[in-house]
Amino acid sequence: MNAPETIAPAAVKTGKIMLVGLGPGSNDHLTARARAAIAEADTIIGYVTYIRLVADLVEGKEVIKKSMTEELDRAIESLDRARQGKKVALISSGDAGVYGMAGPTFEVLFQAGWTPDSDIEVEIIPGASALNTCAALVGAPLTHDFCAISLSDLLTPWPTIARRLDAVAYADFVVALYNPKSGRRTQQIVEAQRIFLRHRDPQTPVAIVKSGYRPKQRIQLTTLDKMAEADIGMLSTVLIGNSNTFIKHGLMVTPRGYANKYAVEDGERNTHDGEQAGRSLSTGLNGWMAAIQASGRNAAELAAEYRLPEDYIAAVLQAEVPSEGEENEIEG
Numbered sequence: 001m002n003a004p005e006t007i008a009p010a011a012v013k014t015g016k017i018m019l020v021g022l023g024p025g026s027n028d029h030l031t032a033r034a035r036a037a038i039a040e041a042d043t044i045i046g047y048v049t050y051i052r053l054v055a056d057l058v059e060g061k062e063v064i065k066k067s068m069t070e071e072l073d074r075a076i077e078s079l080d081r082a083r084q085g086k087k088v089a090l091i092s093s094g095d096a097g098v099y100g101m102a103g104p105t106f107e108v109l110f111q112a113g114w115t116p117d118s119d120i121e122v123e124i125i126p127g128a129s130a131l132n133t134c135a136a137l138v139g140a141p142l143t144h145d146f147c148a149i150s151l152s153d154l155l156t157p158w159p160t161i162a163r164r165l166d167a168v169a170y171a172d173f174v175v176a177l178y179n180p181k182s183g184r185r186t187q188q189i190v191e192a193q194r195i196f197l198r199h200r201d202p203q204t205p206v207a208i209v210k211s212g213y214r215p216k217q218r219i220q221l222t223t224l225d226k227m228a229e230a231d232i233g234m235l236s237t238v239l240i241g242n243s244n245t246f247i248k249h250g251l252m253v254t255p256r257g258y259a260n261k262y263a264v265e266d267g268e269r270n271t272h273d274g275e276q277a278g279r280s281l282s283t284g285l286n287g288w289m290a291a292i293q294a295s296g297r298n299a300a301e302l303a304a305e306y307r308l309p310e311d312y313i314a315a316v317l318q319a320e321v322p323s324e325g326e327e328n329e330i331e332g
């Protein structure tokens with residue numbers, strides 16, 4: 001693979017690279033802008049499976065199919081065609097910026113000396129990522145803090161992945177696991193389960209969505225202790241709930257936290273004593289003091305539990321907490 005030649009700055013844009021996110025892979029979930037970008041393009045570049053997803057839109061265009069491992073080649077090829085004045089649609093499933101082609105493309109462009117003022121225009125066209133689409137198929141699992149971790153160790157060393165898994169399992173995030181398993185990588189999901197079980201209840205709800213919004217779609221609801229036994233493959237996303245996530249009537253839901261402030265009884269919403277709509281919880285930044293009072297533990301013990309430096313907690317406890325402004329916030 002040869003390094004691309006340097007790009008000269010130019011006032012007039014000639015070629016264009018469009019980083020197109022296709023969404024999950026069904027026509028209904030392809031955005032209007034993504035469809036228009038593909039229509040506008042002279043050249044379509046992408047992984048064979050993704051090109052198949054938009055086969056009916058690419059007729060009459062130059063189509064360059066690349067294999068899974070040729071990501072940098074796809075980016076270099078795009079730059080090459082854009083330099084010839086072509087409009088290139090470089091397609092990714094989901095969103096091009098989420099484990100997709102956007103990062104590698106900018107790396108190749110920067111290496112070639114490209115800047116936003118150069119003669120090649122770059123447009124990123126967002127698509128719904130697997131975590132959004134898979135969540136929509138199983139209920140509302142991402143309604144509180146969440147993160148995504150890829151279990152692929154093809155480019156990231158396993159110790160880095162393991163450290164991130166441990167940190168988020170401990171910190172009680174809802175987690176979307178991308179690239180959980182492939183024909184060759186079968187043990188990463190077992191290791192992820194082992195790390196999670198060190199911090200989470202074995203009964204923590206887990207949803208596994210395989211080929212979401214595609215003809216072979218399969219949805220499994222299970223628990224953390226059984227997660228690794230489920231049918232998981234290259235086209236699966238695994239959603240692990242937090243300590244409040246529950247499954248009801250076949251739907252996985254993570255509460256937003258309204259129960260901390262309100263009680264809903266007989267269809268009426270009542271605010272708990274001392275709480276106010278649109279304002280921080282009454283404990284506010286003094287939550288540490290409330291936690292000490294509620295648990296009977298001291299700052300050092302809380303520091304160990306929350307994995308925070310003891311001097312941080314001590315400093316917050318000593319600080320004068322400014323009163324909140326007048327403006328109410330939307331609780332969301």
Ligand SMILES: C[S@@+](CC[C@H](N)C(=O)[O-])C[C@H]1O[C@@H](n2cnc3c(N)ncnc32)[C@H](O)[C@@H]1O
Binds near residue numbers: 094100
């Ligand atoms: C290289 S990543 C690409 C992610 C993509 N850019 C996105 O934003 O969704 C491939 C992984 O995305 C997830 N994925 C992509 N499409 C999916 C689908 N239709 N159903 C379930 N998971 C999917 C799987 O975890 C798969 O291993």
